[in-house]
Amino acid sequence: MKLILTADVPNLGAPGDIVEVKDGYGRNYLLPRQFAIVATKGAEKQVAQIQRAQKARQIRDLGHAKEVANQLGQLSVSVTAKAAGDTGRLFGSVTTAQIAEAVKKAGGPVLDRHAIEIDEQIKSVGSHPVTVRLHPEVSAALQVSVVAS
Template sequence: MKIILTQEVSGLGAPGDIVEVKDGYGRNYLLPQGFAINWTKGAEKQVTVIRRARQAREIRGLEHANEVKAAIEGLKTVSLGARSGAGGRLFGSVTPADVVGAIRAAGGPSIDRRRLDLPAHIKSVGAYTVGVKLHPEVTAKFTLNVTPTK
């Protein structure tokens, strides 16, 4: 059975890969769980769109990862305003998407939110050290300063 993966499947491939699997594995597990779709010519065109989007987000190598690390660490401190109550407790928590938006607003590069290594839930005002795993060998660190807004 020929299928197109929509999510990463361990030992099989990444999103957008066209793979050949046994009929039962595809029909009983991959398709119902939403990990894959049936292969057709039209779906194969969608694969090219998925691959292009993945390549745009992807760090291209160790040298590129070091360049992005230098850009992120050059920011020193990234400020993020969040609504808070008395005592500095936030209404809700800081999400990875919020942090990525703050990095872009500070003039940093666009990164994938799944690469962030946030400390346990950020639920109060203060300074936090955030890591960004850019490559298996390269991790950038910067300070996130969560400030209260009205």
Template sequence: MKLILTTDVPGLGAPGEIVEVRDGYGRNFLLPQGKAIVATKGAEKQIEVIKRIQLAREIRGTEHAAEVKNHLEQMKVVVKARANADGSKLFGSVTNAEIADAIKAAGGPALDKRTVETDGHIKTVGTHAIAVKLHPGVTAKFHIQVVTS
């Protein structure tokens, strides 16, 4: 089965690449999760759009990643979440997408939610350590403040 990858798939390829995979892997994993689309003539034209979007989000080299790391580590990121009456425990947990949105709202770069790493689920109000993988070998580690909304 011939597919065009829409996201980075470890061990298979990067977004925009045309790959040949077994039918079951493509039909049962890659296509339902939105990690690939079927390679047709029309879809091959979308490769350029996918690569352009990827390039806009991508950190360009280790020097650029180091600059972004320094900027992130100096930022104060606040995430608002709903909590119980005494304000100690959250309803649900803070997601990586919410953290990425809070970083952007605080003046940081637009990050992909998959680059944000936490030490488990964030289910309490307070300060929590997170890491953002910017580039292979460059990871920004800083704290976020979770407050009640």
């Protein structure tokens, strides 16, 4: 099955790449999660637009990635959760989009929510480690403190 990736898929490719995958993988994983679209003549014309949008969000080079990593290391990021029980357990979980917004509010760089990696769901109040993948060679560790509202 020939597909055009719309998101970064580890071990497969970057947005705008045209890839050939097995039918089941494309039909059951990539297409339902909107990581890819079927490669048609019309869709292939959109490849340039997808790649331009990706370049606008992408870190320019290795030096810039290290600079952004230093900025993230100096930030104090706090996310306010909507509701928590008496034991400090949240009624939902903190998402990568909320973390990206909190970094922006704290004066940090604008991050793509897909670059933020959470080891396990954040479902409690407190401090949690988060990894931000800035460049294939550079990752930044970030401590996110979750407080109840």
